[in-house]
Amino acid sequence: MDIEEFRKAGYQAIDRICDYYASFQDRPVVSQVQPGYLVDALPSDPPEDAEDFNEIADDFQKLILPGITNWQHPNFFAYFPTAGSFEGILGDLYASSVSNPGFNWLSSPACTELEQVVMDWCAKLLGLGDHFLNKNGVGGGVIQTTASEAAIVVCAAARARYVREHPDAKLEDLVIYTTTQTHSLGVKAGLVLGLAVRALEVTPEDEFSLRGETLRLALAEDLAQGKRPFITIGTVGTTSSGAVDNLEEIGEVLKERPSIWLHVDAAWAGVAMACPEYRAFGKLEPINRYATSYGTNFHKWGLVNFDASMLWVRNRRDLTDALDVTPEFLRTKQHDSGLVIDYRNWHLGLGRRFRSLKVWFVLRRYGVEGFRTHIREGIALNEYLVSLIRASPSFELVTTPSLALSVFRLVLPASPALASGEDALTAHNELNRAFHRRVEGASDKIFLTQTVLNGTFCIRFAVGAQRTRREHIDQAWEVIRSNASTVTEEWVKSRISV
Amino acid sequence: MDIEEFRKAGYQAIDRICDYYASFQDRPVVSQVQPGYLVDALPSDPPEDAEDFNEIADDFQKLILPGITNWQHPNFFAYFPTAGSFEGILGDLYASSVSNPGFNWLSSPACTELEQVVMDWCAKLLGLGDHFLNKNGVGGGVIQTTASEAAIVVCAAARARYVREHPDAKLEDLVIYTTTQTHSLGVKAGLVLGLAVRALEVTPEDEFSLRGETLRLALAEDLAQGKRPFITIGTVGTTSSGAVDNLEEIGEVLKERPSIWLHVDAAWAGVAMACPEYRAFGKLEPINRYATSYGTNFHKWGLVNFDASMLWVRNRRDLTDALDVTPEFLRTKQHDSGLVIDYRNWHLGLGRRFRSLKVWFVLRRYGVEGFRTHIREGIALNEYLVSLIRASPSFELVTTPSLALSVFRLVLPASPALASGEDALTAHNELNRAFHRRVEGASDKIFLTQTVLNGTFCIRFAVGAQRTRREHIDQAWEVIRSNASTVTEEWVKSRISV
Numbered sequence: 003m004d005i006e007e008f009r010k011a012g013y014q015a016i017d018r019i020c021d022y023y024a025s026f027q028d029r030p031v032v033s034q035v036q037p038g039y040l041v042d043a044l045p046s047d048p049p050e051d052a053e054d055f056n057e058i059a060d061d062f063q064k065l066i067l068p069g070i071t072n073w074q075h076p077n078f079f080a081y082f083p084t085a086g087s088f089e090g091i092l093g094d095l096y097a098s099s100v101s102n103p104g105f106n107w108l109s110s111p112a113c114t115e116l117e118q119v120v121m122d123w124c125a126k127l128l129g130l131g132d133h134f135l136n137k138n139g140v141g142g143g144v145i146q147t148t149a150s151e152a153a154i155v156v157c158a159a160a161r162a163r164y165v166r167e168h169p170d171a172k173l174e175d176l177v178i179y180t181t182t183q184t185h186s187l188g189v190k191a192g193l194v195l196g197l198a199v200r201a202l203e204v205t206p207e208d209e210f211s212l213r214g215e216t217l218r219l220a221l222a223e224d225l226a227q228g229k230r231p232f233i234t235i236g237t238v239g240t241t242s243s244g245a246v247d248n249l250e251e252i253g254e255v256l257k258e259r260p261s262i263w264l265h266v267d268a269a270w271a272g273v274a275m276a277c278p279e280y281r282a283f284g285k286l287e288p289i290n291r292y293a294t295s296y297g298t299n300f301h302k303w304g305l306v307n308f309d310a311s312m313l314w315v316r317n318r319r320d321l322t323d324a325l326d327v328t329p330e331f332l333r334t335k336q337h338d339s340g341l342v343i344d345y346r347n348w349h350l351g352l353g354r355r356f357r358s359l360k361v362w363f364v365l366r367r368y369g370v371e372g373f374r375t376h377i378r379e380g381i382a383l384n385e386y387l388v389s390l391i392r393a394s395p396s397f398e399l400v401t402t403p404s405l406a407l408s409v410f411r412l413v414l415p416a417s418p419a420l421a422s423g424e425d426a427l428t429a430h431n432e433l434n435r436a437f438h439r440r441v442e443g444a445s446d447k448i449f450l451t452q453t454v455l456n457g458t459f460c461i462r463f464a465v466g467a468q469r470t471r472r473e474h475i476d477q478a479w480e481v482i483r484s485n486a487s488t489v490t491e492e493w494v495k496s497r498i499s500v
Numbered sequence: 501m502d503i504e505e506f507r508k509a510g511y512q513a514i515d516r517i518c519d520y521y522a523s524f525q526d527r528p529v530v531s532q533v534q535p536g537y538l539v540d541a542l543p544s545d546p547p548e549d550a551e552d553f554n555e556i557a558d559d560f561q562k563l564i565l566p567g568i569t570n571w572q573h574p575n576f577f578a579y580f581p582t583a584g585s586f587e588g589i590l591g592d593l594y595a596s597s598v599s600n601p602g603f604n605w606l607s608s609p610a611c612t613e614l615e616q617v618v619m620d621w622c623a624k625l626l627g628l629g630d631h632f633l634n635k636n637g638v639g640g641g642v643i644q645t646t647a648s649e650a651a652i653v654v655c656a657a658a659r660a661r662y663v664r665e666h667p668d669a670k671l672e673d674l675v676i677y678t679t680t681q682t683h684s685l686g687v688k689a690g691l692v693l694g695l696a697v698r699a700l701e702v703t704p705e706d707e708f709s710l711r712g713e714t715l716r717l718a719l720a721e722d723l724a725q726g727k728r729p730f731i732t733i734g735t736v737g738t739t740s741s742g743a744v745d746n747l748e749e750i751g752e753v754l755k756e757r758p759s760i761w762l763h764v765d766a767a768w769a770g771v772a773m774a775c776p777e778y779r780a781f782g783k784l785e786p787i788n789r790y791a792t793s794y795g796t797n798f799h800k801w802g803l804v805n806f807d808a809s810m811l812w813v814r815n816r817r818d819l820t821d822a823l824d825v826t827p828e829f830l831r832t833k834q835h836d837s838g839l840v841i842d843y844r845n846w847h848l849g850l851g852r853r854f855r856s857l858k859v860w861f862v863l864r865r866y867g868v869e870g871f872r873t874h875i876r877e878g879i880a881l882n883e884y885l886v887s888l889i890r891a892s893p894s895f896e897l898v899t900t901p902s903l904a905l906s907v908f909r910l911v912l913p914a915s916p917a918l919a920s921g922e923d924a925l926t927a928h929n930e931l932n933r934a935f936h937r938r939v940e941g942a943s944d945k946i947f948l949t950q951t952v953l954n955g956t957f958c959i960r961f962a963v964g965a966q967r968t969r970r971e972h973i974d975q976a977w978e979v980i981r982s983n984a985s986t987v988t989e990e991w992v993k994s995r996i997s998v
Contacts, residue, residue: 003865005521012518013511015590015593016507016511020510033609037840038839048625053865058861070609074599084601085599088509089553091597095510100564101571101588102806103582111535111569162691189825193825196656196671242829325691330951352688355807366555370549451829
């Protein structure tokens with residue numbers, strides 16, 4: 003493809019992307035295709051001869067778009083939102099035009115330096131302490147691919163630091179602490195690193211927040227058995243219910259044990275700390291006081307296209323001591339002189355994309371105030387949903403709403419009474435699983451996902467897509483309400499007929 | 501930014517990318533900025549208020565582009581090429597317009613299924629055996645971020661498999677085998693996983709290729725000491741010199757030890773196997789016969805924008821048994837029914853970008869024949885460079901040229917004679933380090949990188965950027981030749997004056 007063909011294909015792509023964003027009202031939220039739809043539609047071999055790009059671009063519309071679940075759809079309330087902003091798309095576009103592997107400063111100085119700068123911008127936006135800034139030369143921030151990879155990085159760094167300090171420690175005795183509510187990133191880090199993971203218990207009474215006393219008891223128990231807990235992963239805003247661990251208490255317990263790394267994962271909720279009024283909720287103060295590392299994903303609620311998982315560490319040498327690879331063929335005079343950051347030693351891969359550009363575009367085009375407005379709108383919309391749930395006798399909140407996330411379920415009808423010996427929770431879960439299956443059937447209109455909280459099956463409702471407005475909450479509520487009526491009626495009927 | 505503002509900014513971006521690609525003759529190959537140039541130029545805080553996008557876009561031109569090392573420049577011969585094709589840029593653009601985290605089939609069925617299909621296309625393009633195809637349901641292919649991450653994945657899977665089969669194995673005894681020429685991915689996997697790495701010796705006599713006998717002796721030695729080698733990483737096309745391990749011999753040795761995983765990394769050279777005439781050189785037959793996993797980066801020489809690191813495994817369950825995470829909130833009926841691939845369990849992260857799209861665009865727009873033509877042109881250009889080196893009395897090849905990579909050095913002048921007791925290799929290396937420093941000084945014109953092969957300092961010359969033509973080899977040769985003359989003259993003069 004020559005330059006003029008690219009110009010034509012590029013304009014066409016831009017126009018079609020505009021059409022796509024203008025047409026959400028005509029698109030299902032969740033792709034309605036069946037497994038195998040595309041495998042069956044495509045030839046099993048690559049073409050021998052070059053094809054015309056118009057045909058390829060048309061196939062994107064015909065074959066790919068129907069297989070896309072539209073995460074930017076205003077009626078998308080599943081999982082957590084995945085940001086997709088025009089600013090982010092433009093950032094990706096410019097970045098891929100200067101494609102480079104970015105493994106050292108010289109690969110493209112702009113990539114390293116812009117990442118240094120925007121990570122400091124993000125730290126300041128969120129109120130992180132100066133010790134997390136790149137500018138201070140001791141701590142610093144780096145963009146990771148995902149929060150799971152960030153967790154692997156910090157677990158590897160924590161393990162390396164622990165083993166340096168305790169040369170007699172056996173890998174078999176090392177333990178990663180999480181809670182039962184920690185995102186799968188905890189389990190995954192354990193699987194990848196081959197280390198034990200202990201999920202500490204949390205309770206509904208504590209709103210699924212890890213307490214210091216639980217941690218203290220686990221430590222005492224494990225240490226007595228010769229185990230070596232070396233990292234605790236705390237969460238601000240769990241995936242299931244937006245729970246926030248009690249980082250003040252955790253920090254106080256770990257203060258006595260400086261060999262244990264404290265990583266705080268705020269993958270979803272962290273960006274809310276852009277708004278000063280949510281910093282107490284988000285535990286900013288104990289994060290700044292106690293956390294060895296802290297991460298949040300701007301690619302979720304933070305307006306930056308996937309992927310942009312931000313990780314800050316108190317001491318960058320913890321990363322480079324664990325991960326530095328500098329063979330001869332990667333040496334540069336700038337690296338040798340210690341003048342520059344070579345980010346390859348701060349993450350798992352060698353190569354890395356130019357991700358800071360889209361962050362820079364977003365932060366500049368929105369400004370701090372615009373970013374805060376976006377966060378506040380999401381929370382206000384969730385508050386509106388909560389008011390609808392609270393006003394309805396058919397529903398109940400399972401946990402206190404967390405920022406832009408609500409977890410709720412259908413109320414168990416008072417009659418007919420349960421059969422004698424029937425477990426109320428089991429029956430209640432059955433009703434709600436039936437409800438969820440029905441709402442899945444309306445996945446062209448809204449997308450909601452489920453979770454289980456200490457045995458209780460519930461529905462999650464996560465707001466935060468950039469285009470969601472009050473009318474979309476109303477539409478969602480109508481789908482939820484009408485399906486709930488049907489399911490409850492059917493449930494009652496089936497029990498009476500039994 | 502609304503839709504019409506995006507359209508305007510998008511057109512502008514396309515136009516400016518066209519200008520960028522049309523202007524390489526006016527751009528330095530390597531960015532000429534000094535460390536700190538951008539950190540110093542940007543404000544240390546994000547802007548409070550929204551900025552106009554025109555200003556932001558202009559700043560990309562003014563502040564970012566001068567800090568870009570132009571890997572797509574036709575005079576870029578350092579490291580290995582990083583592909584950047586217009587087809588790849590368009591693929592990235594469409595992909596980021598439907599941004600989604602892709603962690604399960606339902607996230608966007610098209611993303612999973614297109615990856616299944618293009619990974620089979622790539623396998624067929626390269627001549628890989630049917631057992632590596634997704635279609636067969638046992639093996640399969642997945643796009644990883646980088647070859648380093650692919651290595652972590654296969655080491656984690658190999659370790660998990662080994663430990664399942666040998667429950668008594670201690671992690672401390674496990675060993676990853678590489679050679680002294682293996683890319684830093686071997687060391688990095690060891691660092692991340694906390695496992696020992698043993699770099700087996702290779703010799704200049706064997707052109708830095710690992711021999712079966714070396715492996716056999718190392719195994720005997722380690723096993724006798726209670727060590728547990730559990731994976732061997734072989735290479736087709738090492739970074740330093742394009743060396744190819746003797747996979748026939750390695751495969752025969754490992755046949756006796758089926759617990760040891762054989763991963764073959766052909767990050768750079770693998771795409772050359774698109775051309776049938778290079779399949780014997782690339783060890784396709786033993787790869788198909790013996791390799792447990794195989795990887796190559798289409799983002800290097802393979803025309804696909806970074807990142808697109810392809811990994812195939814003989815048995816996908818080796819990956820999922822090691823890495824499966826499926827908490828309740830990630831369950832889908834399609835996953836539960838076993839109908840679909842959930843690629844999150846084939847790699848390190850949870851989320852993943854829609855990378856197959858750019859691969860699909862490239863393979864269709866080039867066709868198999870166009871792809872082969874691109875590879876053959878790179879090799880022909882390197883052969884042309886080799887003819888220049890061979891014809892010059894000032895230079896010598898250090899190793900046999902490998903596909904599109906040559907490793908050479910300046911010949912040590914015959915007079916003045918070395919001082920008595922002076923080591924010839926040390927002197928020769930000094931001369932070549934001086935030569936490399938001088939060529940670094942011409943980094944606006946060409947970019948070459950160095951390596952050290954068993955103590956011998958040499959210069960690498962890697963062809964393969966899409967826009968490189970014979971005239972660019974001529975320009976590069978002129979820079980090399982003239983700097984070599986100057987350096988040799990200075991070297992001779994300094995020795996006479998001493």
